[in-house]
Amino acid sequence: MSNQEKFKSGFIAIIGRPNVGKSTLLNRFVGQKVAIMSDKAQTTRNRIQGVYTDNEAQVVFIDTPGIHKPKHALGDFMLKTAFSALSGVDVVLFVVNATEKIGPGDRLIIERIKNVEVPVILLINKIDLIEKEELLSIIASYQDEIDFEAVFPISATEGDNVPELVQHIKDIIPEGPQYYPANQVTDHPEYFIVAEFIREQILHLTREEIPHSVAVQVQSMQRNEDDKVEVQATIIVERKSQKGIIIGAQGSMIKRIGQNARREIERLLDDKVYLDLWVKVQKDWRDHQFQLNEFGYKRDDY
Incomplete structure (x- = not known):
């Protein structure tokens, strides 16, 4: 780029109900796996930053836990983490599932983003799973609720319309510096991502x-x-019976968890890995703030 001052950068929050494909989208943006993917709700617990960089711009994506009604201290942490991502960003991406009707969780998010002073883009994900003629009514049901800066029907798994979405984001973010090295795809330490890969295999x-x-x-x-x-x-569970399930008969389950996680970790580190897993019971850890802090869910994160 001839004029460095025209380089653009921005922080983008990805928000939505559980299991709408936010982590898959984040991984699609950065071109490799930085967030764990599961068909279980609330897979993401902390905000995970993924970084996309090209010659024109750097876009820092913040994935958030799926919005849900909290049932314990961990759930409360996750909800506050998700909503705190709305402050200090340049664009909000609201991701919804094309295969599900607009629901209470979507409306909870819409109420929060109505007052956001930055552009909000609606992403209708999983369009590969619906008929094209269904799309217009889905879009209309959301546009009746709020005036979006733009609407993009996408498929995070197939990549449909994602390059066009990235270009649109680059068009609307402000001029700014490059915050991270060009080859860096996340701001999380390797320890964090390795732990997430192990947890993904357990799920x-x-x-x-x-x-x-x-x-x-x-x-x-x-x-x-x-x-x-x-x-x-160390894998921490809340009950002895859960420890037995994770270890499995003659250690069969923990062996499979270790083998699958090791492959993902080796891909991340581009190195040979020896993975040693232990299982420990800590009763009701999700309701004890000390243990939440110890496992990385700190109150000062939101």
Whole structure:
């Protein structure tokens, strides 16, 4: 770029109900996996920043926990985290699911974003799962509620209309500096992402048996004598029965969790990994602020 002053940058909040595809979209934006994906609600607990950079602009995307009615201290943390992302951003992306009618969760978000003073773009995701003629009525049902700066029907999994969306974001964000190096795709430390990858496999493999009463702590990451990155991590659950499910018969489940997570971690680090997993019971950890702090859900994050 000949004139560096014309470089643009902006912070973009991605908000929406659980399971509308926000994490998939974030990963699509940055071109690799930085957020975990699951068909379970409330997969994302902290705000995860993904960074897109090209010669013209740098766009910092903030993924947020799905908006839901909190049932415990962790849920309360997640809700406050999601809404706090609306302050200090340049654009808000409101993601909805094309296959579901507008519901109370959507209206809760709409009430909060009505007073936002930055452009709000409606993203109707999962258009690959509906007939094209359904789209106009879906758009109209949301436009009756609020006046959006723009509407983009997209498919985060297939990539439909995502390049056009990125171009539109670049058009409307202000001139600004490059906050992160061009090759950096997230501001989270590797410890955090490694823990999230392990948690993703637990959600995927245990299905309904282990709900969201699981946390993962990475104790250490260091190179061992075999020149592998040795990762020591603890899986925390709330009950003994959950510990048994995660370990599985003759350790079969924890072995599968470890194998799948190791593949993802090796892809992230571009290195050989030795993953050592332990399971620990901490009763009702989601309702104790000290333990929430210990596992990375700190009150000063919102």
